[in-house]
Amino acid sequence: MFRLGLIVNPVAGMGGRVGLKGTDGAESLARARELGAVPLAPARAGQALAVLLPALDSIRLLTCPGAMGEAAAVACGLPCETVDLRPGAETGPDDTKAAARMMADRGVDLLLFAGGDGTARDIADAVGERVPCLGIPAGVKIHSAVFASTPLHAGELALALARGKRPRLHLAEVMDIDEEAFRGGEVRSRLYGYLSVPGDRRRMQGQKAGTPKSEKAMQEAIAHDILERLSPDVLALVGPGSTTRELKRLLGREGTLLGVDAFKGGRLVGEDCNERRLLELIALEPGGNVRIVVTPIGGQGFLFGRGNQQFSPEVLRRADREGIWIASTQGKLAALGGSPLKIDTGDSALDRELMGYYKAVTGYHESVMVRVEA
């Protein structure tokens, strides 16, 4: 029996159609409704659920009452059970979190959620990496890498798992954008956390390219390569990301998943550093022997400016170009289709200086020339 959890955020995405950039907060939600916005997520959830009908007999669906999932399931003809949740007339983040926690406790095999980045953030808060999750895209702003490309695709992935395909899980970034800033026309995002997400399997693996490595094995390979080249007298500032996390592990400390950690001589010398702390550490380095190790964050291919703003223009100026080491799996670069990586440090002059080609480490003794653009 495949135990599937489903949480629908009925208010997600209501801003988009009416020209608003999001519906976080009661005020903007009210505004959206004034403008005639109608809930989007339930229909999207329905599209994903419809794909599951052929496997009806092997799925046990656990969802939330009413608009948070039950309605969509019923409309679809999928029998379901509901968790013990009593949301008010307006559902909110607390409801999402409570439901997610309950489903994780009940041991669901996959937690499907329909919503946007905000919903993803709530799920991440509630369950972290505890249970495999997958987003049905229904929000306005989708910057997180935890969503399937379309509701249909989400349904297909869920169906495959329901039919017994073992999931290939990987950590995907949950992002969030500063709402105020966004409405003011600025895009300022940060890396919020991670969810464990099933990936698409590639049928052709192993046929003509020797034995393929899992994403994790590749990240380890990258870490080993970088470690080999980091001499003990160098201050290494390692940015957030699942790829750089492997390097932090090798350097001896788990480090913070979401923050910048500083290492020197194999020791952790600064944990979860903000800009000020980084500048302090750098000041201690004679001759500026600094390396900044970063990996593109999120699905948009941003190297600086989305989720690692601790690397402020000040900090970046103190490491010269050769000191910026990029780490990225081939899969991530391929997903970008060969498009350049982007930077948005906030200082456009610096952005222009940093543009150009870098050797991104993609494996042990393997690298790809990537173009970085402002």
Next chain:
Amino acid sequence: MSEKFVHPYIPNSAPEVQAEMLKSIGAKDIEEFFACIPEALRVKGLLDLPKPFLSEASLKRHVEGILSKNRTSGELRCFLGGGCWNHHVPAVCDEVNGRSEFLTAYAGEPYEDHGRFQALFEYESLMAELLDVDVVNVPTYDGSQAAATALRMAGRITKRDEVLVADTTSPDRLSAITGYLHPDMKVTLVGHDPKSGLMVGSDLAAKMTDRVAAVYFENPSYLGFIETEGKAISGAAHAKGALCVVYADPSSLGVLTPPSNYGADLTCGDIQPLGMHMHMGGARGGFIGAPDDEKFIEEYPSRLFGIAPTSHREWGFGDVAWERTSFAKRENAKEFVGTAAALWGITAAVYLSLMGPAGMKELGTACMARTAYAVKRLGAVKGVRVPAIGGAFFKEIPVNFDGTGKTVKEINKALLEKGILGGHDLSKAFPALGQSALYAFTEVVTQDDIDTLADALAAVTAR
């Protein structure tokens, strides 16, 4: 470029159809399509090639004319071995591998090319029974590649970087192994007893450090003798956490104990004796056999075909696919997979199916019997010492001619005049053996052939 050149292999070289196609594309000339190639890089005029034989009849005559300058093992009595042997090739083997359904197929899926997948799964399975192992790969290029790959696998499995290799190994194979392992792994030779040819236990013990990934030897040896101390050798390896890799002759495994039974972790070799014509050394296929253990299976760089159910309860097949879930620095080199020897794998499957257990036993017995008889007959020739080294043999023996005062080269020249292809000259590669030659006796050799050889040797070495 002449537009009138129409060739049977190029249907669209006919001018009318070319015009039609160009029209449909909206182009005037084929030149337009590769206009981007700079002038400086273009061939001026035509390539400098000989005048062609355009008709099939003239082509056939031309090529056959050249080939007629060869003298085959069918026209001569062939006693050559050294890794390639003149065994009987069943007509059914040629029938099956001549079928163009197999011959002209390539890399299709387990649906439209189901036949190939099943045939190769059966090859893996039949070889597994012959080698007494659980896993066998789809064939790689040849025995040398299999040996080299098996040693690299051992390196990855043990995370060590040195291999110990018997110094009686085929020189060509040793060259291939050393080259393939360079620069990641080091090859160290282990000595042999000058009389028995067997690996010297004390030398092995001295060199067996905890840097050693594997010890490698061939059974039968390149020089023909059977290595009888396999158990001790593998024991010494295992005691130090190393693996034992044995290169075996599949034609011997109907009568001789498979290496897996005396401690070999990986068994490798070449399938040429199993239904392939010699093709001047151009028909080879390498195999690597291993136990049913993930830590071995994960390290195969070649394809492994497995069996799987289908939605309609049929036998389905496909590539066994796995992901390495962790990284090990030494495995940095994940090797490569390419077009290797699938059709020969299918051929070997046909061969083993025809032979069955009884046939393989008879084959092994036949080879041993002829070789044993040859030892007697050749040993009786004045000045000839047989064997030059070793105690027990399978289908090859090193024969020493120092007592005749003649070199192998001279003897073979004289033998050739009598229509006999004498044994391969070992004097350069194994100088300690003096003027010795490697003689092979497969099941197609008759008692009369051996008698004729003995008489001829007596004649050419008489003073």
Next chain:
Amino acid sequence: MGMDMKEKIRDFHQARWDEPVIFELSAPGERGILVPEGGPEVEAAGKEAMAALPAGMLRAAPPALPEMGQMKVVKHFLRLSQENLGADFNIDIGQGTCTMKYSPKVNDKLAASPKVADLHPLQDESTLQGALEILYKTEQLLKSISGLDRFCLHPGGGSQALSGIAAIIRAWVDDQGLQDTKDEIVTTIFSHPSNPAVAKLKGFKVITIYPDPVTGRPDFEAFKAAVSDRTAALMITNPEDIGLYNDRIKEFTDLVHAHGGICSYDQANANGILGITRAKEAGFDLCFFNIHKTFSSPHGCGGPGCGVIGVAEHLVPYLPIPLVSHCEKGGRYYLDTDPPKTVGKIKDFYGVLPAVVRAYAWIMNLGAEGLLEVARVSILNNNYVFRKVLKMKGAGAPPYAEGEHRMEQVRYSFQRLKDETGIGFAEVQNRIFDYAGHIWSSHEPFIVPEPFTIEPTESYSKDELDEYLAILGRIVEEAYADPEMLKHAPHRSVIHHVDHDYLDDPKRWAITWRMYKKRFDGYFEPKKG
């Protein structure tokens, strides 16, 4: 149901024998072939020798091979052959990059002749003059075709040729004492994965270049940033699998030379440039060809193939031995172990003679004009197919080189089809089997999403190209009309959907029949306990 020539689509069903796995056909006591008996003295000597073997060296239990009469063996394997779709049977243009051209039957006959098959490699050279002459003359032909100076015909395939090339590069670097300073090899993402793989095998660090998103050619700026004095070599294909010829290739090779490196040309895609351009003028020091692609030797289900390595004069000393040389005086051909710094053996003996015989015959049959026509028609056929595929709903080419022509193959994408119907490459592939077709995607990683690669070669006539296009068009129509049906394809092939889960789960996979028997009873019933 006859084939409507206007519709051009057959009512095909592949042969389906439901043939058991061979072990299940065994019947105790049956024999497939008998082994010759020796005379009484031979038998006696044999008995003595076996008795003298130490205990444990004689096989105790016979191998558990099936026992089958001869005709049964014939039937079994010929039935399997019917369940296989060779290029002689289908319009095999869908196996892109594989160059599935016609393998002439006369060449097969020549290669199967006893004058090729019954030669032992260690025979006295005087008895091998015909074979050596063919090897030598084929080398001369390849020299003209490529412009390079010497060829080694040994490797058993393209990847093994690359392995030999990597060994030569390594030897060349080591020979100059530069192993610590020249430790990088540059390649492109569209080059065959064996290029970086062999580079790593030889201890080099690999730097990969992506294409320029507009031109589709390797990004020269990225390349300039990658090349340095640490560059030992460039390993590159041209044109690449997407079908675009890198017109700046000479700038690439010049730059590597300027930094003291050498350049290797993966000529797997030579079919579209024969007689048009050569390795030499493009600045290459090394190259290899696939005899079983460009030069018509059949693919054999995955081998035996043959890859030949060509080098410029300064790299000749490193070639694997033996080469084949010719004595001007007396006209004798001989095996030449001269190369003083040889990398040694990379293949048993001297390579794949039957493949070389076929290549020789093929080239000698076509001649210079013929080879040029092969390239020209491959390009014509490909551009014809290219235009038509682009017109299909749901199909597209990656946005490189818009409006430009292609060389001899194209990589396309079914991303739009996937977005609009949920049907992607995998489903199209499963359905094309129902129409006697093949279609191939791409090497990993999939830079082009939902990729498929078609290479028409010169061997198929216009109406055959049209037939394949009609099939593809029909499947695209089906995707829009009845996607569910496609999701369960194939329907008219040899078998139905294989459950791949049994192939990547260590607890369920069975690579041999004995493994299957250990784990399962009946039809995949897990064994208890």
